[in-house]
Amino acid sequence: MKKILIINGPNLNLLGNRERNLYGETTLEKIKLLCEQHCKNNEIECTFFQSNHEGELIEKIHSANKDYDGIIINPAALTHTSIALLDALRATSKPKIEIHISNIYAREDYRRKSITSEAVNGIICGFGENGYILAIDAIKNIIYSKI
Numbered sequence: 119m120k121k122i123l124i125i126n127g128p129n130l131n132l133l134g135n136r137e138r139n140l141y142g143e144t145t146l147e148k149i150k151l152l153c154e155q156h157c158k159n160n161e162i163e164c165t166f167f168q169s170n171h172e173g174e175l176i177e178k179i180h181s182a183n184k185d186y187d188g189i190i191i192n193p194a195a196l197t198h199t200s201i202a203l204l205d206a207l208r209a210t211s212k213p214k215i216e217i218h219i220s221n222i223y224a225r226e227d228y229r230r231k232s233i234t235s236e237a238v239n240g241i242i243c244g245f246g247e248n249g250y251i252l253a254i255d256a257i258k259n260i261i262y263s264k265i
């Protein structure tokens with residue numbers, strides 16, 4: 119069975135309490151269940167991970183080269199700042215999709231630049247929690263079209 123890694127960056131553990139006007143009422147736990155269910159329906163195994171620490175995120179990305187067939191990542195604020203995360207993503211040859219709950223291109227100037235997206239196959243943003251489902255469908259397509 120194909121395996122994907124879904125990675126979430128800083129402050130996403132606060133979803134449901136945090137800036138609900140932007141990110142909605144849903145919690146990360148609910149998004150995790152949604153993703154697990156959608157992956158199961160698509161016969162994909164998924165690992166759902168969140169950390170507030172850049173180094174932990176980097177190490178998780180490193181693990182993808184041997185343990186996973188693809189990565190979906192919401193790097194949160196590190197999207198706009200982290201060359202280290204960009205380099206880690208570049209160092210994995212597996213397909214990668216970046217996802218954001220909000221439309222980062224309709225927000226503050228400093229969110230309109232995604233450094234990390236330079237290393238991914240594609241980016242999905244502005245569709246709320248449903249973006250995770252779209253990203254699973256997208257990565258499945260990429261993984262299977264490469265066989």
Ligand code: DQA
Nearest residue numbers: 192193194195218219220229
């Ligand atoms: C976010 C957008 C980022 O700009 C922000 O720092 C986040 C969440 C999103 O999912 O919309 O923490 O990645």
